[in-house]
Amino acid sequence: MKQSSRRWRYAVAGLAVVVLLVGLAWRWLVPDERPQYLTAKVERGDLENTVLATGTLQAFKQVDVGAQVSGQLKSLKVKLGDKVEKEQWLAEIDPVISQNALRQTQADEQNLAAQRRATAARLAQAELVFQRQRQMLPHAATSKQDYEAAQAELDVQRATLISLDAQIRAARIQIETAQANLGYTRIVAPMDGEVVAIVTQEGQTVIAQQQAPVILKLADLDTMTVKAQVSEADVMRVHPDQSAYFTVLGEPDKRYYGKLRAIEPAPQNFLDTQNPLGGMGGSSRSNTAVFYNALFEVANPGHRLRISMTAQVSVLLGTARQVLHIPVAALGAKAPDGRYAVRVLGADDKLVTRKVHVGLNNNVKVEVRDGLKFGERVVIGEAADAPDAVSGLGL
Structure with missing residues (x-):
């Protein structure tokens, strides 16, 4: 009796395992016919439409202090990093x-x-x-x-x-x-500033026959000029008085704001691409990217910003504060009245299409002015089109 009962329990357990394996195989091998969607939530936050550029920092005022007479540099009265005042004695030629x-x-x-x-x-x-x-x-x-x-x-x-x-x-x-x-022979400071470079050392002989040799460089670091390189594709969208900000590699989370002062009319490599006859060199022009310098100034208290630092510049074309926004990929066809079709996935996974008015669009996210509510899920694609995207979005 005991052996018969034990065989019965083994048979039941084996049958349960078989049923479980068949169920799992059916789940994995038979495709789910219901469509799977990639979704994103309607969020609230700040949007910016910007032109991105890479720039460098320069002192707003910088002077090369040179010698107008030839001779040996007899003495140097300052050292690198010293702060000097106008008319202060800097150096002496014999x-x-x-x-x-x-x-x-x-x-x-x-x-x-x-x-x-x-x-x-x-x-x-x-x-x-x-x-x-x-x-x-x-x-x-x-x-x-x-x-x-x-x-x-x-x-x-x-x-x-x-x-x-x-x-x-x-x-x-x-x-x-x-x-x-x-x-x-007595070289004095032409302005208030800081010694940022010493070119000629004591004992060297300077020759001032054709051009004034540089002894040292002075710069006023209280204000810095940002020279942002704007591509020719974006330069038509920027103009003076636009707001701009930048970050530096040492402080990627801190923004320094200013207003564009000017956009240089010629590209930064204009002189390099001219041939000896004064025209543009065709071969160098076709192989060289064209950038125009946009200039603006920022205050530099404490002189934390330094000459030749790299700046990641953003020129603001438009801003929207604390607005509803969705990914641009969620936008469908545009209707004649200017509204866009957006597919919304409800709590019961039922798909509905809404018409929405949009505002600021930075090609990544777009402002939604009406037609959606905070927290709703909008469809940005089919799961079959991007099987690995769901885990990446965290949705």
Whole structure:
């Protein structure tokens, strides 16, 4: 009896397992004929329609402090990172050559002044001689030749005096130039700012024949300029006074806001793409992306922003605050009245089609002005079209 009862229990258990396996096989092997949809909820939040650009940070005011005279950099009065004030002494070029040049011009001017005094004395004597010759000539007390010689000598001395006066004026100009060159050996700050780069070190010789060599760079970091590179596809949509913001790699969650000041009329590589004849080079133009620089400024308290930082810039074309929105993929056909068809999946998985008015559209999400309620599920696609999308959406 016990063996018969045990066989019966084994048979029942085996039959249950078979039924369970058949049920599972039927569930997995026989497709569900009901359609499966990918859905997204109607949410509430802020929307922005923006033009994206990559930019770099620059100081709003930046000056290359150079030398106008040649010579050895005798001393450097500041170091990297120092804050300086306008007219502060920054560096000194060896002044010996400039001092000697000034002494030489002063000596030349003194020599010419002495020559002028001598010429003035000779001129006075020539005037006396000429006056006596003119008085004696009517009485035949002198010859015509002596009279003409006295007149010629008087004219020569007068001309010599005029020439020396001109040479003295030129010498004084040379003195002023030498004094200025001597002053240029003392390099001072042209503005308030911070030393952001030192190009020339103490002991180096600078040559200022063709262009002024740079000693150091000063920048006012209280205000930074953002130079955003806007593509030619988007530049028609941006204009001055539009709001813009950017983030930097070190603070990706902090936004810095400003207003566009200008959009440069020529692309940033305009000079590079010109051929020697002044026209645009065809080969380089066809292979080069075209970007236009949009400029705006932001305050920089604490100087946290630094020169040449990379900025991820967004130019705001439109904003909508705390509005209902859905993915753009949920929009269907557009009706003549401007409304769009949207499929909505109810709590009982019943599919209905609604007509909605939309607002701001940033090509990812779209504002819904009427026709939907917060929390409703809208259809954005068929599960068969994207079998892996459901887990990705978390719906």
